[in-house]
Amino acid sequence: MKRTWADLEKTQPKVVKMLKRSLEKDRLAHAYLLEGSKGTGKSAVALQLAKSFFCQNRQATAAEPCLSCVDCTRIEHGNHPDLHMIEPDGLSIKKQQVEHLQKEFTYRGMESKKKVYLVQDADKMTSSAANSLLKFLEEPEAPTLALLLTEKGQAILPTIQSRSQQLTFSPLPRDEFVARLREQNFSEGISNILGSLTTSFDEAIELTNGDWIAQARTVVIQLMQELYDRPNQAFFTVQEKWVPLFKEKKEQELGLDMILLWLRDLLYTQVGKEVETFVDQTKLLQQQALSSSQEKLSKSMAAVIEAKQYLHANVNSQLLMEKLLLDIQEG
Template identity: 70%
Template sequence: MESWIELKKSQPKVVQLLQRSLSKNRLAHAYLFEGSKGIGKKRVAIQLAKSFLCKEREGAEPCQVCLDCKRIDHGNHPDVHMIEPDGLSIKKQQVEHLQKEFTYRGVESGKKVYLVSEADKMTASAANSLLKFLEEPSAPTLAILMTERAGNVLPTIQSRSQQLSFSPLSKEIFINRLEKEGNTKALSTLIASLTSSYEEAIALIESDWIAQARSVVIQLNEELYERPHQVFLTIQDKWIPTFKERRELELGLDMILLWLRDLLYTQVGKTDQLVFVDQQTLLEQQALSSSQEKTSQNMSFVLEAKRHLSANVNPQLVMEKLFFSIQEG
């Protein structure tokens, strides 16, 4: 069970608007929640359904203990209906089934709620059928549509819904969430520094690629100071086989940039902001043998390498030129 107060920590603007609307009993009849996967759209939608149906609500906050709240928590409330893609799309038959359900009066409360997940995946006929709901809402009814791509939703549906944009999770919340899912602090911190997309974060973790890539980046940066003659062999033997795809190469250069930023933070005494949190000893050793000016210059070399990569320069040449520039200074 979550409260609006807890949800507000991750989505303050969206939650504040909904709380105000609930307190004044001025909810729109339809909402379009837009934002990347994993940032709380469905959690907010469920909470809004509770507040809409809860008879013991105080202000915006549902009681969490009445029959309505408990049934919504367990996913079996007879007046809350969820539509999700059937295969690759949401089909007209699914919307027609929903229309049939809505011909009956609300079983528990006289109200009805329907939630549409991945609303951008509605077929044209399904979208047009749903549009009739929005044009002629059967009060009291609440529609909540959720999507990662609002631009792909039928414009007439967009215009008849109140669109709320969900912000990417803050880095701190992102890290905490990844840790709660069983990932190490070191890996969670790195991933949250590389992407704000929860979907991409999970894909990176599930592939096991990110842990291997992180090890290669640490090895390269360690060799740069302790075994510089080994760097180009490691690029050939470790970097090239690990960083094959364009997105992997981009993330690899981003990781090198994050390492150098950590080195700069170490040089100025801001070790509480490190991304490579388990490598502080190595970073402190490197900080003693490099100046802030040199570290800043190396960061500019990485940015130049990213530009070369975008211009389709051979990835191995990009890396060799990068580390040659860093070594020569």
């Protein structure tokens, strides 16, 4: 898929604007460290920068590559002879890989004098590989462009960080994040709950291991329905379903976050705002909105936040939940 800088700017406006200005003024740095969680567009931006760097038809004061010349086409198809990529060999990037790259760079460019190297998961370099790359960064052979991609910027050697221009990629906007999860074949309900719980694509995928998140979501919906329809039953649900499922503190915290998200959707329903998380439960939310007040919902949300604070004080999970249910009922 051929993308323009304008397309990429929609998701990473700060990063793209800065790079476009550098291209337009012909002031590219010799090395960039692209840092951000998975799915934020680091690779797409890196390849676009390579296209602009190599493009034969790009105007001197413009940023956009033509996307149709030989250089742009070869980068698009992953076979440009002067764009070299390194990625982990197994669990790490090894010194031999960097040495091979350095050897490649001693040869004259196949298409032009320019060369680009792109390092995926740069934080996974061994110490010897990182030191070898550092020497390469300190003595760049112009015109050379180094693009280092990482999800863990702080794991990169400080000396490499100081010799690179660091670009931090923001988490995807919620709608795009949810759409990306939908592309992974997660249901609408699961995608929306994940989009409300985290901004990290990796964490979202980790939460879907097994079917815990789906079970947790179902229990939360049941619990919130019972609180309004059959309040006494809710206490049995805590004992029979909540306690066995939400065993670890992290799971209990996620469960409380889901309850908070339900109450937020309920508040959105009351004020006529679109539901964000429990999008498939709008009818139930509308019914509950009729018997709730904004004041009661605010108190309920405050009670959940207080419960999260008690959770870190090692309070018994069942007692914590029973107190929370009473607080929500009383409003």
